[in-house]
Amino acid sequence: MNAKDLSILLLLSLIWGASFLFMRMVVPEIGMVETVFFRLFFGVVALTMALLWQRKAWVFHGRLLPVMLLGITNSAIPFFCYGWAAHVLPSGYLAIFNALTPLMSTLIGYLAFKEALSLRSLGGILLGLSGVFILVQAGPVQFDHAALIGMLCCVLATICYGLSGFLIQRLNAACKRDTGETIDSGLFAVASLGGATIMALPILLIQIATTGLIMPQQTSHWIALLGLGFACTGVAYLFYFMLIARIGPMRTTLVALLIPCFGVVLGALILHETLSLAHLIGGALIGFALTLVLKLGQTAPAPAAKETA
Numbered sequence: 001m002n003a004k005d006l007s008i009l010l011l012l013s014l015i016w017g018a019s020f021l022f023m024r025m026v027v028p029e030i031g032m033v034e035t036v037f038f039r040l041f042f043g044v045v046a047l048t049m050a051l052l053w054q055r056k057a058w059v060f061h062g063r064l065l066p067v068m069l070l071g072i073t074n075s076a077i078p079f080f081c082y083g084w085a086a087h088v089l090p091s092g093y094l095a096i097f098n099a100l101t102p103l104m105s106t107l108i109g110y111l112a113f114k115e116a117l118s119l120r121s122l123g124g125i126l127l128g129l130s131g132v133f134i135l136v137q138a139g140p141v142q143f144d145h146a147a148l149i150g151m152l153c154c155v156l157a158t159i160c161y162g163l164s165g166f167l168i169q170r171l172n173a174a175c176k177r178d179t180g181e182t183i184d185s186g187l188f189a190v191a192s193l194g195g196a197t198i199m200a201l202p203i204l205l206i207q208i209a210t211t212g213l214i215m216p217q218q219t220s221h222w223i224a225l226l227g228l229g230f231a232c233t234g235v236a237y238l239f240y241f242m243l244i245a246r247i248g249p250m251r252t253t254l255v256a257l258l259i260p261c262f263g264v265v266l267g268a269l270i271l272h273e274t275l276s277l278a279h280l281i282g283g284a285l286i287g288f289a290l291t292l293v294l295k296l297g298q299t300a301p302a303p304a305a306k307e308t309a
Helices: 003-030 032-054 064-085 091-098 101-113 119-138 145-179 185-211 219-247 255-270 277-294 303-308
Strands: none
Touching: 003 032, 003 064, 003 091, 003 219, 003 255, 032 064, 032 185, 032 219, 064 091, 064 145, 064 185, 091 119, 091 145, 091 255, 091 277, 101 119, 101 145, 101 255, 101 277, 119 277, 145 219, 185 219, 255 277
């Protein structure tokens, strides 16, 4: 991984670490459905403006529909999952659970895509799960039915993210094989988010018909919602798809190793969330698990490079 890729990875970690803070601020104020829809909508607006400014050619090589459908697993379902969890879990918990993404990616790669699973990776997965167990049992959040549902939602979101990384890589590889080119990362991001927005629209309309439309009443909540959409979705997804194309899905999930650092600290500083020894021990175990699964420091080619070769 070169310096440019590492810089993008660090910036993406900071942006997504802030996203859990923003969700924790906005969801209790306006609700899950409104938060998810406007996050997606503002993300599409931000990316569309960027692509128009760059005068990109909107070429999808006949794969617009599959890219839009990927938005369901890569954006819509995870956003709704984290939106639900934000009702009952602190932002630091959301960020730490998100660190399971590389572990889920490793399992999915082995079970569904015939990726190798070494004893080292298996040990890392078990170690990561033990970190989550410590956080659940000894953390400051009371473990009850609502907290359990929120935690399961976080796990489902990481499964979706892990699956999506492989699907994105393979779709681009097929496009490269058939046309000699891959889909531009910005186009991939805006089409994916567009598909997720279309999926979320009927849910929003049902919500409006049932309880009406709730929007933020305070300036700070508007800032959080706009930041969640424009920065944490629009800009972040542009970086995300760029990294998958450059270094592959497995190494891109390294971002999950850094997100908890930003998420927990921001939650404590801004929302005054309680920090405990369970945060340190559970987070450290998950972090060490990721170093085992992702084999940090090795220079082996990323999965995307192997497939291209």
